[in-house]
Amino acid sequence: MLTNSSKYALKAVLYLTLHSDENHKLQVKDISEKINIPKAYSGKLLQALAKRNIISSSRGPRGGFYVDEGNKKQTIMAIIDTIDGRKKMDACLLGLDACNEENPCPLHDLFASSRSKMIKVFEETTLDDLVGSLGSKDLFLYK
Amino acid sequence: MLTNSSKYALKAVLYLTLHSDENHKLQVKDISEKINIPKAYSGKLLQALAKRNIISSSRGPRGGFYVDEGNKKQTIMAIIDTIDGRKKMDACLLGLDACNEENPCPLHDLFASSRSKMIKVFEETTLDDLVGSLGSKDLFLYK
DNA sequence: GATAAAATATGACTTAAATCATATTAAGTA
DNA sequence: TACTTAATATGATTTAAGTCATATTTTATC
Ligand code: FES
Ligand code: FES
Numbered sequence: 001m002l003t004n005s006s007k008y009a010l011k012a013v014l015y016l017t018l019h020s021d022e023n024h025k026l027q028v029k030d031i032s033e034k035i036n037i038p039k040a041y042s043g044k045l046l047q048a049l050a051k052r053n054i055i056s057s058s059r060g061p062r063g064g065f066y067v068d069e070g071n072k073k074q075t076i077m078a079i080i081d082t083i084d085g086r087k088k089m090d091a092c093l094l095g096l097d098a099c100n101e102e103n104p105c106p107l108h109d110l111f112a113s114s115r116s117k118m119i120k121v122f123e124e125t126t127l128d129d130l131v132g133s134l135g136s137k138d139l140f141l142y143k
Numbered sequence: 144m145l146t147n148s149s150k151y152a153l154k155a156v157l158y159l160t161l162h163s164d165e166n167h168k169l170q171v172k173d174i175s176e177k178i179n180i181p182k183a184y185s186g187k188l189l190q191a192l193a194k195r196n197i198i199s200s201s202r203g204p205r206g207g208f209y210v211d212e213g214n215k216k217q218t219i220m221a222i223i224d225t226i227d228g229r230k231k232m233d234a235c236l237l238g239l240d241a242c243n244e245e246n247p248c249p250l251h252d253l254f255a256s257s258r259s260k261m262i263k264v265f266e267e268t269t270l271d272d273l274v275g276s277l278g279s280k281d282l283f284l285y286k
Numbered sequence: 287g288a289t290a291a292a293a294t295a296t297g298a299c300t301t302a303a304a305t306c307a308t309a310t311t312a313a314g315t316a
Numbered sequence: 317t318a319c320t321t322a323a324t325a326t327g328a329t330t331t332a333a334g335t336c337a338t339a340t341t342t343t344a345t346c
Contacts, residue, residue: 001144004304007238014249027322040306047324059323060313076250095150106157106273107219110264118257130249147334170292183336190294203343204291287346294341305330312323 006083009045011035013079016055016067017127025064045083052082067127076130077122089119149226152188154178156222159198159210160270168200168207188226195225210270219273220265232262 002010015035020026028046032039046065050057054074057065080089092099093107104112145153158178163169171189175182189208193200197217200208223232235242236250247255 002236004238007236010250011237025322038305041304043323044305044325050323057323058313059311059321060315061321062314063312063322065323076253093145093150094154095147107153109276110219110268111261114257114261114264118254121253121257125253133252168292181335184334186293187295187335193293200293201343202291202293202341203345205344206292206342208293289344289346291344292342294339296337296339298335298337300335301333303330303332305328307328308326310323310325312321314319314321316317316319 001089002080003084005045006080008035008037008042009049009079009083010076011037012042012046013049013055013067013074013127014130016065017072017131020064020066022056022066022068025058025062025066027064031065049079049082052078054078054082072128072131073126075123075127076125077119080122089115089122144232145223146227148188149223151178151180151185152192152222152226153219154180155185155189156192156198156210156217156270157273159208160215160274163207163209165199165209165211168205168209170207174208192222192225195221197221197225215271215274216269218266218270219268220262223265232258232265 012031012035015031016026019034028043029039031046032042035042046055046057049055050065053071055065055071056068057063077086077089080086090099092105093111094105096103096105099105099108099112101108101112155174155178158174159169162177171186172182174189175185178185189198189200192198193208196214198208198214199211200206220229220232223229233242235248236254237248239246239248242248242251242255244251244255
């Protein structure tokens with residue numbers, strides 16, 4: 001469903017959403033340690049996310065990555081799309097060229113409704129929403 | 144969600160289910176051409192499936208692969224499990240060690256119910272069921 | 287039995303995902 | 317302005333998935 005890369009990206013963004021803001025930027029090293037993923041690799045992913053404005057970044061001393069109020073309007077799907085590309089989520093289970101009702105593969109009907117629901121949730125859920133729904137629960141991201 | 148390998152396997156088994164029986168065995172070459180996947184690779188997958196009794200095979204002249212009545216009791220999930228391993232389907236969206244209600248990751252609740260439904264369908268749907276539900280519709284597996 | 291046909295078993299090769307490394311650029315601080 | 321810090325850009329390396337090739341074994345048929 002998701003590549004390792006987008007799993008990492010999701011973890012990183014979630015971590016930033018809860019632990020950073022304009023005045024509390026985090027460096028790659030801090031983030032990667034906290035969410036237990038390779039540092040150099042997470043750097044690359046964070047850069048891609050920043051370029052797409054999913055997260056924010058600033059260079060130089062006291063720089064780092066952070067999530068501001070604007071970023072919190074971004075959705076789960078935006079993150080997945082940035083790293084994996086949206087189309088992967090729409091792909092036919094059997095890998096056929098197109099997945100649709102007109103020319104459904106034998107598994108389409110077993111599967112399409114669950115998938116649609118999942119996609120809808122990912123498209124509609126923003127970082128803001130997630131933070132809200134987590135409430136006081138301690139975020140679990142490490143292992 | 145599924146690897147390429149299990150997509151291929153599913154296509155191959157579906158094809159065999161509809162176009163073979165004890166008296167009409169199919170060779171690797173026939174199958175791979177019809178479902179548009181590399182021949183040598185499909186051979187490997189068919190062998191793995193036969194070993195697990197998802198499909199049947201016989202060697203020698205007039206030999207080949209086929210699906211008999213017994214094989215038709217196998218489920219979609221059995222095929223996926225043979226090739227990818229069942230656990231992949233249960234994995235946490237974020238790649239955490241365990242996925243469960245006790246220690247859910249932030250995305251768990253957005254996702255778990257859709258996934259459960261999907262898994263349930265795959266576990267409960269047999270090849271027999273699929274053939275039945277397809278009815279007279281022409282199976283579409285090529286591209 | 288000898289021959290040929292087909293799966294089986296095994297391993298090599300190729301490609302893409304994942305990981306690591308580093309030189310460059312921008313920004314803050316003194 | 318010089319120096320330091322941290323992201324950025326780029327590319328090399330490693331690993332695993334996907335692909336291909338072939339020698340071996342089994343079985344039908346003559
Ligand atoms: S056509 Fe295969 S899942 Fe939709
Ligand atoms: S714990 Fe992450 S999806 Fe269940």
